Amino acid sequence: MPAIPNKINDVVIEFSPKVNRNVDQKIIDALKIVIKKTIVKGKPLNKIYISSANDQHKIPSRHVQGDGKAVDISRINGMKMSVYYPSSPEVKAITDAIQTEFESYKYRRENFGPLFKKKLGKPKAISGHGDHIHLSVN
């Protein structure tokens, strides 16, 4: 199975030491769509931090289903969402843009984060996900 690369669209991808980067191709395709330097005008995205991919979870989580169908992003340009999403317009704008952009992906499934929590395009009433974006694919 393919591995999440160190760079996507010139954006540096950093990983938690616990991350297994080998995932389903659809996750990599999704990242290619949502991780873009110019995703927000005037606020360049230079770096993201992946805290989990095909690891640290148990079935029935999609993180470990099949080849690994979920990814968690917890830092934007080196800044933790848990700290900077409420206070940094840059982190908020980029985080919101990633979540919004992911909704246009054909195979999007779960899209949980600080902006909203949706599953298959519909709002999902769940708690948490204020400190990271969880993206999964069908």
Added chain:
Amino acid sequence: MKVLSIIFVLLLSACTTTTTNNNKQVKEAMAYGTLTELNKFDEHIEKELLIRLYEVPNNSINCFVETHGICKYEYFLSVSTFDEYPEVDVFKLSISGKILNTAWIVVEQPDYAEIVVTYSEYTNEAYENNKALDKKLLKTELKISLDGIVENTI
């Protein structure tokens, strides 16, 4: 006309199982039934649902001669999506007897599965005890989603 006839026959042989409200039988299945993780079978097939089979004796039927035993089992399927917060349900199958084999069918459709179940009408112990029982193998195709299970006799 031919198409209508085929549709009519298909409707006759298919039955839809909806969510179970039979709490007593669910309790029995969980308390002393036999649990089989169906996802461990056919490892080469990627599963779109997490499915568990619960086998529980049907105590209301007596087919043994001069003793008592388990004639048939009833079956429940628990179904879960693969998610952080999964959708789940439990269904009682309309088939009963003794399931001998399950075979997954390749279906690349999210939150959906098809499994062919091979079963006998009675348990092996029942056949050995009562030679009058007609021993035959049956096959049913299960089309499984969170909306329900469609059972088609093959």
